Amino acid sequence: MGPVDYLVVEFPGNRMTGEGFPILVDLVDRGIIRILDLVFIHKASDGAVTVLNVADFDGDGQLDLAVFDGASSGLLDDDDIAEAGGVIQANSSAGVVIYENLWAVPFIGALRRGGAELVASGRIPSADLVAALQATDAG
Template sequence: MEVRLIDYSELGPIDYVIVEFVAGEHHIPAAMTRSLLDLVDRGIIRVLDLLIVTKSAAGDIAVTEVEDLGEASELGSLTGTLAEILAADDIDNVARAIRSGATAAVIVWENIGVASISASARLVSAQIVAQGRIPSRAIVATLQADRPMAD
């Protein structure tokens, strides 16, 4: 396993998703794995953490880390870049977000392209003073509201 060092002073914005799988599914679907690895391979994102969280019908929580998936998993290639930043409190929050009897993937990633903007700004003594995320649903709602009504 190759371990790549990350310069944490040059991180771009960090995002996460919690993806709850369909009932009875306990693994990241192949199409989702391919999409994630494609973004990594193209240098668009760097996965910082990835966990599989299962909540039993009784509310008990089981957590599987990428390293525990084994070498056969396509996601095994990510183990050298993981920063493992999710803590117990984060897992508790995930457990509250998913239904009993469900399994979900928690993926935390860095937007690598924006990291280069931050680094370039620092080279000229500038700094990013704010950053944020606009939910895509909000943009879609705004665009739909601004669209002229058909006659």
């Protein structure tokens, strides 16, 4: 199995255009990632968080994410949904996706066959990356 990551993507004011959905489907179709869980949530003005059904987010009359309908590995639970709701603003929605990085499976397999073990992994926040690149450019 490849490394598993998650994303919480906020849609301020519930503005979902659907523009990213074809790209997500393409990543799956090309075998780069596998969607393990995909949930959409809404945070009301009073702070209540509810789960939304996969639907026609861009208003074109078609289910945009029908291909992911029912994607549920059991990794995402009510506590995770509440935590995701805690990081988004009121009157906003968010997509919560847990995905496996399939691109890494052959690489990790080769390393393990050679006796290596993955002992740490992490993610550099994009704001930190931009700041580091700007500091390098300034120097």
